[in-house]
Amino acid sequence: MGTVHAKSLDPLPMHGRDLGVHPDDLIEPPEQEQESKQEILENKDVVVQHVNIEGLGRTKEDLLGYEISDVFHAKSLIDVMKRAHVARLRLLRLGIFKDVEVLIDTSEGTDALPNGLDVTFEVTEIKRLTGSYNTMVGNNEGSMVLGLKLPNMFGRAEKLTFQFSYGTKETSYGLSFFKPQPGFFERNLTLNLYKVTGQFPWSSLKETDRGVSAELNFPLGVTSHTLKWEGVWRELGCLARSASFAVREEIKTTFCLLCFRGALFRINQVSEQKAHTPASDAHFYKVLRLNIRATVLSASLWGGMLYPIKGQPSCIADRFYLGGPTSVRGFGMYSIGPQSEGDYLGGEAYWAGGLHLYTPLPFRPGKGGFGDLFRTHFFLNAGNLCNLNYGEGPQAHLQKLAECIRWSYGAGIVLRLGNIARLELNYCVPMGVQSGDRYILRFTQICKISVI
Template identity: 45%
Template sequence: MGIVHAKDSQTPGQSPRFNLECVKARVDKVRIEGLGRTKDDLLTNKVQELFKAQDFQEVILGAHKVRSKLESLECFSKVGILIDTSDGPDATPDGLEVIFQVKELKRITGSVKTLMGNNEGSLVVELRAPNMFGRGEKLTAEYSRGWSRTVGLSTTFYKPLAVLQNAGFSASLFQQGSEWIPSGYKLIERGLLLDLAFNSKPSLRHNIQWEGSWRELECLTRSTSFLVREQSGHSLKSAFRHIAVSDTRDAAVFPSTGTLFKVIQEVAGIGGDIGFLKNEVHYQHNRSLASDVVLQSAFQFGMLNTLSNHKTAKICDRFYLGGPLSLRGFEWRGVGPHDQGNSLGGEVFWAGGLHLFSPLPFRPGGGGFGDLFRTHVFVNAGNIAASSTDIKDYFQNLRLAYGIGIALRLGQIARVELNYCVPVLAQKSDHVSSGVQVGVGLSFL
């Protein structure tokens, strides 16, 4: 990246090389043009690394890093870079002046967009007030409606923090309504979520959260199981949650190398009538075998333990397994105990998968539309137990399926899978889905 080519007018056809590492340079001044309401102290720390540059290559690389940091503040609609020689009484012989030309966002912005979730699409209407007080704060109001009757309404205030690496604090008031047809219940949640996010390492992200929510669980139909009906009513949940994510993958969708490791720890019961300890682990590793041929292994595990007889977990707090995003070859929430056709979930589960992704045969549309597709061969297995004490069932009643299909990348965050699934091992209580299965989501097993 430090080698550039310049055309020599006296020797046509030849391109002399200039090694930018050999060009001594230092940054004397940094200017940011176009500022209005943005405060200087928000930007000072972002540009400090430019003054450490010792050659022209480091100046260029440092300027691009600073631009990325300025864009991540979400205060500007455009950030440009201009590098010029330094002048003035304080200028040094090798001195440069780096000028960032920015355009601030309007005080009020809005958008109407569609989002893809886990096997669901949503229409989202959003209003934002970016950079409210000049230090990167923003207020967001959002309304969403999904095609499976999920409705969400939230207001979030976000404040970046300079005391930690890439840190920010947010407070959200929310109301979320969802219908879970396989389990026969409808859930409405209203509450407050406080979130502190920061990086302990460049690739390790932490979220420390507190959630207080008033939840209303209702039967979805008259045929809902009695075991679901008896959990209907109102409940109050107060929970602390820690989420740690290490992601070294080169892409979120169709990665060729890298590992994703995610741990979620949640403790509920400090206030309210819901009490449990919940732990989840998600792991994914990608290995490139040949050109555009990737072997991917994935594993998920979860365990839920109630804390006391006075406080317990509801059916909406339990784990569920099965569907095109988790254990393929089974219906959505189709693995595990059922009663009158309703999935009851479990307190312990595990699931693993092995996948082989490769380009389409003969590479039609290579370099364009065809690069959005991958062929997909997989085998996945898993198990779920109604209680964390049912260790015997947990290890014996294995579910297993394999299949082949096509995957399509949607942007850089979601994908669609069209698979033909063949269940091999299943239990009597499971709801099997052999044949063609379609999945749309952000994260897959």
């Protein structure tokens, strides 16, 4: 009798540390019967007679049947191993198992066929309750994040998650329930209950959101889609007594016009840089990266527009904000555009872009060691934002966005420590500064740290 014991069946062919044995060693040769069976397994079609799952506790077997059923359609030993590997990945994707191992063996018993195989998945379930703790520092703010997770609550890959974040500027917590459709993990439903508080000193504004939401995710062709309903009660207040009259007026108007009806259309593409959009209604991102050995050239363009319906004025908390190390370097954090007495009011339309070149340090000091964590950084940033209460039609809006463009250029050094921290020290030259814009004299610094 021969056995294949695998923790991972990728890559093929069947040899190496992960598979345990070479296909030529699947059958021990001492007996004539085993030699005959080896010839059948290697050179002829096989039949998967049984697929077993060992190690189950609270997980329901009917859920796993969808994930492993394809193994029964295998016609050869190689095909069995490939399909078993795919099934293993599908089981791990459910997020309910810490480990999954695969055992392929010849069938035994009275009903065993000469070319029959049994496939066994040995699973290790994750704990009923897991927790996490981490701290984050970034943009002159520190926060502590606590999380609790109850995976596989009812035995069918459901997940209940609670997260609490306490920071120097904002505090939030949320409760989330995730339920996938058996056999179609990409089709799932998420229910959320949350409270978020935040401070926006550039606008002398503080905000507290309490809300519930339901989110349905589903694939359609090669794309994935999300349908979401959300109801939010938003409270706005002044962060300081010195808040401008324009901000106080916005807060008063917001309470009067608070409603639960509206429309949202959003198109997203992954981007490395984003403008600050507290509750933006539409935005898009385009990123182009070119890597040549250790040199990286990156270009990005993003923007958005907020169009209030029924002639109602937009809320200050929904508008776009621009400026700072995550958008247009050399300008103060979100300190571009309309302002009143030093409080920035945001805009209803914006665009921003950047061109970045990262290269190794000149003369490569510390090459092969600590010096490889540093890169020189050359950049060119540009952007603009405005309101939509002027001119006639979209042509006037586009013309306004093309006027008085803020831009900056400079160079610096970047220190990157994996996905944990990124530190930039740049020499910036802000250009196109308009009246009311706040800019930083030459130097800007970014620090983003997450400690788990």
